[in-house]
Structures are given as structure tokens and as C-alpha cells.
Amino acid sequence: MLSPRAMILRAPGTNCDHETAFAFDRAGAFSRRVHVKALTQKPSLMKNFQILCIPGGFSYGDDIASGRIFALELSSRLADVLHAFRDRGGLILGICNGFQVLLQTGLLLQGPANSPAQASLGHNNSGEFVDRWVNLRADPNACCFLQGLHEFELPVAHGEGRFVTRSIADFDRLHSAGQLVLRYGYDQQGNSTNPNGASGDVAGLCDPSGRVFGLMPHPERFITATQHPAWNGHLDADAPGAGLAIFANAVKAVS
């Protein structure tokens, strides 16, 4: 059987595209990095892929707000293509900056047309960029990417990752729809590892179909044990990291 094909969609300032492509390849996909310029010039490219991933980075510098311009570009020029891709069974994954992008394109939160966005990612409570490892709890529901995952660790690295909804009702609606599938958990000493003050400790959410998923932590940075800050003397250096399962799940779901 042919490997499923994963498009790693990059924009100026995307900077996690290589390791994300590497993660998909490790998980059994055949990945290709594609510049958003190339995709806008030739949207039919999308037809050759089963998975679309928007990786981390600082698309267009994030000078106005994280992911804003990339999201605007996607929704103004490629909305139909992306919706058609999802509707024919394609998977869409947004990591960190990619999550910020997906959230602003509306692909994750299908509210009624023209309704104001219900959720967003604000500046971290600390006001600062932070790179650290967090404990995560998955509640996969329909999310293809998280099947079989429960508790695991991944690193975060962002300045704007605080999940926030417009109202408590919006939060409750996403919760009861089963979309809040990934939350920050507690470390061994029982301290919360929520790095940014996210409401409800939300670290990632999926769309109602479970085929579109965005998360702030970086699964592509925990593909092998040696990426963990305490691997030395504690983990088998050749063991896979917890993040690999997310890519493997995606590959499995479209195979």
C-alpha cells in the first residue's frame, strides 16, 4: 500500500516544517513541504494529499498577532479548497502557530456563518514566551489524532497560547460537544503544568468531526526519547517519544 501523503504547509516565518515533515515520515507518511504561495497558485495540489499540517513558527512574523495573516490568507484565498479537503475525509493538524492559524480560519470552530469567533489564543498570563515541558491529559472523543492516548508529556514553546473563550457559555458548548480534547495536567509533585493560564487548562481542541485538530504543545519535538530533558539515565535512548503517536494516528486514520 502507498504511504499516505502529508502536506506541510509553510508561510514566511514558519520554522518547524522540517521536523514536522520528519515526524510524519517517521510515522509512515510521505511528507512534502509546500509554500502557501505555491498552493494559492495551484490549489489543485491539495488533491494529492490526505493530510494537511500547518506547523509551528512565526508566520509573517506574528507582529500583529500570532497566525493572523496566514489565517486571513487561507480564509480569503483557499477556504473552499480547505473545506472540500476536510469534507472528503482529509485530516488537518495545526501545531502551535498552526493552531493559532486554524482557530482564526474558523476550520476548528464551525459556528453559524458570520458569528463572532467564540475562542481565541491570547498572550500567556506571564506576558512572556515560554519553552518548557508540560504534562497532558487526552480525552480523545472523536479526535482521530489522539486515539489511544491518555497521559503524556510534550514541550510547549509560545508567547500566545492562552486558550480563552468569548463567554462561559461558549466554553461549555465546546466542552459538551466533546471538542476540548487535550488539557494541561499535573506534574509528579501535583503542580499544574498549565504554562499560560489557559481556561479549563485547554491545550488543544478538535472540530466536531474529529478530523481537524489544533494544539499548542509540539508533538514533533518528542519523536524519540532523547528529545526529553530527563532522558539521560532514565529512558531508553532508542524508544519513541509520546508525540509520535499523534502522527501515527493520523497516518492510520487515512490508510
Next chain:
Amino acid sequence: MLWEVDVYLRDPATDHTARAVIAGAAELGIAACTRAQSAVGWLIEGDFSSADIERLATALLTNPVTESFRLAAAGDPSLLEPLLLQGTADLPTVVHVLPRAGVTDPAAQTAKEAFELLGLKPLAVRSLRKYWLPELDKTHVERLAGKLLASEAIHDVVVGAVELRTLSGGRPWSFSQTTVTLEGLDDNALEKLSRDRCLALCAHELHAVRQHFNLLGRPPFEIELETIAQTWSEHCCHKTLGSPIDHTGPSGTVSYDNLLKETVFAATREVRAELGPNDWCVSVFRDNSGVVRFDGDHDICIKVETHNHPSAIEPYGGAATGLGGVIRDVLGTGLGAKPIANLDVFCVGPDNTEAADLPAGVIHPRRLLAGVVAGVRDYGNRMGIPTIAGAVVFDPGYLCNPLVFCGTVGIMPRNSADAAVQAGDLVVVAGGRTGRDGIHGATFSSVELSSTSESQSGGSVQIGHAIHEKTLTDFVLEASRQRLFHAITDCGAGGLSSAVGEMGAQIGARVNLECVPLKYEGLSATEIWISEAQERMVLAVNPAHWEKLSHVAAAEGVEATAIGTFTGDGQLTLCWQGNQVGTLDCHFLHEGRPRQRLKSIAESPRLEPTVWLDSAAPLSLEDCLLALLATPDVASKEWIIRQYDHEVQGGSVVKPLLGPGAGPADGTVVRGVLGRNRGIVIGVGLRNRLGTSDAYQMAAGGIVEAISNAIAAGADPAKIALLDNFCWGECRRAESLGTLVEACRACYDMAIAFTAPFVSGKDSLNNVFAWIDAAGKQHELSIPPTLLATALGQIEDVRRAVTPDLKRAGNRLAIVGLSRDALAGSQLELIGCVRGGSVPRVDPVACRSAFAAIATAQRAGLIVACHDCSDGGLATGVAEMAIGGGLGARIALQSVPAELTKSMPLSARNRDLIIAFSETPGRFLCEVPAEREAEFAALMADVAWSFIGEVVAIGPDGGQVEILSTSEKIVTVVSLEQLAKAWRS
């Protein structure tokens, strides 16, 4: 029409900027500033309706969930009203902070490009920050603006309404030629001319220029003189280090024809000769970075640069562009290398300096450090390069002249280290546009700072635009993969004049300056030629590849423009719309600088007796240990490390914070290529506290520390490449020049002793600050002689890397290397325990044996944790290992192999402190699996070593570190919790 849009957070509790302003104001003693509001503002010029602007604000500028906006014509009084939030009445002072005209404004550039996605094409956009504050004294507002809200070098501050009507400015430069008269000027007049024009040329150099042009029968044009000044600057050509020097040192008199070539370069030449067919250096001291062999398919390269003067004036922009510059050095090596790791080292004044003690024009160390950290963070993180190694040291000597070192490691396919410009190649400039930013950076960094530098040299401070550099990197690496250019270099100090000048040094070039794309109109030919606008590279492109190259540039959204040709006529010819505006003979430009013979003297370091200072109230071992863990140099740098993305690209294996307890690392390790196991190890060494007393031992100790860092992490001692970064103060006096010579001698000796070649380096001299205090007294402060040594190591298999965190209770602890009682410059001295004594000396033979023994034992799997003893010595090292591993330890000082001076009787306590805290270089703490101690012992035949204790499990009440005194009578017990608290304080 000029519109203003203000974007603000709907929930004031999330306004971190306002919170920071209130806290900062309190620190500045402005008590009345108890509340504040902030907004991000946008000035947008164009023929737009308010509905257009509203559409822009809604779709692009505002987060619909967290933010609101308001808009009006710029200057409209409604824009001054407090934001419509609870409790915002009574904030009548409105301060706008906006980039000065001509200063790079990345956010505005991005916004302008993004507006086009919505079909709106503004004439100009500028970003601003806006603050609403309580009623304050005018002086308080000025103080706040000057010290906290704005940076004078790059910002305009407007209090009250912004009365701008237009943002556009500048008309095309109208062509004119300026000649400079050197004829008939005496030395004083020549030096005045040099100073007035910021040329940093001395009289004897201007004599050579005058003579050259006399032979041509004409005076130089301004643009020619500027080109010479850039090329001959200390920054570009190692003026001092490359000089002939007569040196009188402790071991006699020696004459150098070229100090650098006969010390640092010579060591590399000798090491390479000794390695013969196994020479693993590829390209050293000639390209933008040093290149060495890595694996069968790749070479790796490294460069470390300083950006001291710009960072002293504008820390954020200075550090960011320092990092941006060194990244471009790697990108501009050979046919282009991919940057895969960054490092940064800062030397700043004490963070508890009283504001009143600061000379005018000097930024407080705390603010400076926050600024440089933010600059490295914002640039490095955006570039997607992990910042994985570094250090920060605090010393009064750096108060006025902070040091900012930025380094980058790159990887490239084999056989791409050699690049050669061919006659007929196009001169192509790619990346950012050229503006007035950074004019005179090369010559500015070669002159002394003074309290008026801030206002004088504003033009030489650059602001980075990381995303332009990121797209430029993507473009260069793709063009390199397709082999679309013959050579490449970065536009750094000196701008196009240095880049094109260097590339064409052998064959000559003709440049049409009007072809260079500009940010705005109005730049003269000279300004275009020497501007140091960031994020630009120059490529030599075969005309046959030009179309393909343009295509790759367009696909990545990068502007690439052909601005001339490499000619082959040996002349550098500058044109403006067909008129020849300057011609320089390449040979004169690159070889014509007259060299001056210098004299230097180095005295034997004075030996002062060790004086114990705390006899009235002696500190216990526990007091000292906790105090040492908390000194600014030793204490955790977590607040900095966490702001840097040190994991992007997925390759980091030994990170700066590691183990279950997130303790400190020595060397850090990254994979060269994802999916492969060969790794790169980076270590840095800096013994700045020894610089004033013994420059030789300062340099030697720094080199040993850098190598020890790398060895502790698992680097192969046979493949250590070194980098030197000399930062010196005043170098004109024979005594100060003597310290530089001594440091160079140390570099030579260490490189030979460890068969570790230097592959690249840089110097920054004249780190001197002159000021006149309130009483009218003149002062001058020079930095202590400082050599930053960087070790680039390699590890065959990263799975064999070793980290310092303790691993398992019951394992044995060993120390390798002899401890001595030289305490000068130690952290123990810093905490006020002791003064004087001799400087710790490097024993190169013992160090080499220790490196080899450690590496052998690591390869055999006999060391599961390894930490080099440096700042704070042995006991501090054990504490750090315990913190990282979340395990306890027990050690006996009596077991530590030591050699103490017999001349003075030593109290039991002082003997304990010496053993516990002396900083003798070249020692390692090792954790050895209990069941393998005999194997370990067998490998240590050639070194001084001993088992000194063991790893202890965590009890129900937590873990602890126990230290048994040399008399074996006293046990000092400190809980892990206390240790961690002190280290994290």
C-alpha cells in the same frame, strides 16, 4: 489622509504592558504612576474611508475575542480619551512611542503587506505603542519615557495628540559629487576630520590615503574615503591584533610581525600539520565562519560575534541584530550553511547597581540584560534556531561597556565550503531593502563610547526584521541546493562596501548604486554604499543562472536584484546612473593600510597573600555553599533559558536545563541531522574575573573551561575546534596591549597542548567609556581583559551523551583532577570570604590527561553523570548535580586529592573552604555505577583522582547534600530544597 487605529485588550487584567509600566515606574521612584493603560496603535496613510479602516481593524488588527479597537483621523482629540474600561478615568497623560522615521518598523511593514490581502494599498504604515498614565510631573513623564517606554536611539516620543499629517517623506537624492581635501592638513587636522566624519582612521593612515590619491593626481571622493574607512576599520581587519608588536613579557622580549598570525593562526597551522592526513579542519580564518569535517556527508561551521557598542545604546535592537549578523555569517559561509544552533553570552554590570551611580548615558544593567535577552529571544525564536548554550556574568567593569556575544553553528553538505567569485558574475543583493539604518557601524564599533554616544550615534543602531532574515535563509539554502551562485557573503558592518569589496578583492567589481532597492527615497550614493541595513546578503551569480535564481527568490517572497558585475579588472568602480562616482584600486584598498609597530609590556602577575576577611563572623561551609549558589554568576539562568526556544528543529539532546530537577548543563548537544546519531557539542568558557590580574591565565582558564564543558557532555577530545573572542578595553598603552599579547600567547599554548585548533575568531577592542561627572571630573572605565572561548566538539553517538544530573542512589562519586588553593578571582572572593591569593593556573598536561581519561571512561559507560568544576568549585558542583537529579549526595572533603601551599598554617575551616570551593581548572565530578568502580579506577591510572562519596536516595523528608569536613569531625548537611531555593533565587 492619515488614520490612527488603537487596539486594546478588553480585559484590563490581561494588560501586561501596563503592569510592567507600573512596576517600572515604581522602580524609577515615580510613585504617582499607580495605574496605566496600554494600546497598540497603527498610523495608516492612504485614500481610505472610515469603513475601509474599520474593515482593516476588524479583519486584521484586532483579536475578536480579546480585543477592541477605535479609530479616528490622526490627531483627533477623541484618541486621547481614556479607553472605555472600568476605572480608566483620570488617566490624562497620553504618551505615544513610535519608531523614528527611517528606523525599521517590522510590524508596520508586515501590516502594510497584509493590507493588500484585503485589497487596500496604503501609502505608508507606522506602528506605535500608546500609554495612558495618571497626571504626572513633566520631568516624571520624560523620565518614564526615556528610561522605560522608549529607547532614545530609535524612538520618537509624543506626549498628547500625534500631530502628524503624513508619514511619507524623502525625495530622490539629486546627484552630486563631494571631494574631501586632505592636502595641506596637519596630523591634528587629519584626526579632527576623521572624528568629524566618524571614519576612525588615524593620521598615519590618512597620510597613506593622501599619498595614494596624490599619485592619481586628484583628491578622494567622499565615497572612496568612506570605503577605505570601512575596510580599514578595526572591526573589519584586526588592526591591532594583526600589528607588528615588540613585546616584553615575564619570560623576556619577543617581536611579532603579526601577533594574530604568529599565535592563534600559527597554533592552528601546527596542529593541522601534526594531524597530517587526518586533518579535520576544512576552512579556517578565511570565510565568514570556521568550517570542520563532521560526518561522511557534512561539514559543520561556527562563528561567534560581538555586538557590544550597539547593545550598550539600544540593548534590544543591538542584541537582535548581533544575532542576526552572526546567523548571516553562517549562511554566508562557503556556498551557504544551514544554521542549527545559537549561543549567547552576556557580560554586564552588577544588577544591584544604584541608579544614582550610573554615569549619564549608561543604561542600568538590569534593564540592559532584559533588553538583550528579549532581543535574542525575539530574533532567535523567530528564526527557528534553538538557542542552546550561553552564560551571563556580572562585574562592575562591564557597567558602561556591556559585552554581547552571539554565536551560530551551521551544517552544510561536504564539498561546499569553497566558494570563488568568477569574473563576469553578477553582483546580486538579496533580502531586505536599504535604508539609512546603521550607517557607520563598522567605524563606530572601533571608537570609544562616551556619554553622548547615545545621541550622536543613533544612526548606527539597527533594528532587526527576523522574518526577512528567515525568508532570506529559506531562499539562500534552496538556491545553494540548486547551486545557483558561485559565492555568497553577508552584508554586515560596512554594508555593501565591505561585502562587495571583500568578494571582489581579487578581481574587482562595478556597482550601479541606483539599482539598490531602497526603503525610502533620499539616500545618497555614499549612504547606499555604506548603509548597514539588516537582512541582506550579496551573491555572485553566473548570468546563465540569474533567471532561475530570481524564480527561487520570488517563490520564497525575497527581493533579489542585480546591481553590478564582478569585472576582473582589479578595480572597485562605483556608478550612479551611468556616472562614475568612485574608483578604488582593490590592491590598495585591501593591502594598502600602513601598519604601525607597537610596543607592549606585560609584568609578572603580582602575588598577593590570601587574606581571610570574615574572621570576625566566620561563615560556615553551609553559609558559603548557599551564598555561592545564589551569586549572580552561578544562580540559575532559567528565567532567560525559558524565554529562548531551545528545542526548535527537534535536534537538541542535551539541553541547557535537564534532569528530573531541571538542573544546569555543562556542554549542550544537538544532532547534526535528524534521524542520525552523530552530534555537535558546544561549550563556552569565560574567566573574566582573572582578566585584570593575569590575562594569560584568564585566557587559558577560559579555554580549559570551554573544552571541559564539551568533554563532560561526551565530546571526543581529539575533535575539539576552538573560537576566540577578544574583548579588550583601551589598548594603546603598552601595559594594556601587553595583556592582549599574553592572552594570545595563552591561546597558542592551549591549542597546541590540547591539539585543538582555533577555527575562527573576532575581536572587539576599545571597550572604554569616558564621562564627566556632576562635579566636572573626568572618568574613564575600561572593561577587564576578556576572552570568551567557545569549544565546538563532536560526539559520535548522541545516545552516549552524559549529563550532570545525578542518576541513581548508591552510585559512587569521584573527582578527577587536583584541587589547589589559588582563590583569586573565585566566587568565594566575590561573596567576601577571602581576598587575594594567587590566580588559578592551568596545568595543560594534567588537563589533557583528564580529558582523555574522562572520554575513555564515558565511552566504556563508566560515567553516568559528569560535571566540570568551575564557578563555585566542587561543593557547588555537587549541589548542582543533586538539584538536577533530584537526589542527595554525601562527600568527604578529606578524600579530595589536593595540593595546598605549605607556607601558611591553615585553620580547619579555611582548609575545608579551599577544598570545597577552589576553582582549579580542569577538574570533573563523575558519578560511577557502584558495580563498576573497579573498572573506572583502572582507567584513571594517569590522573590525580579519588572516590569522594556517593549518591544518596531521597528520604521521607526530602534529599540532602552531606559534606564531611577534612578533619572528619564536622558534617555539614543542607537540604536539597534549600540548595534549590538558593540556586533559583
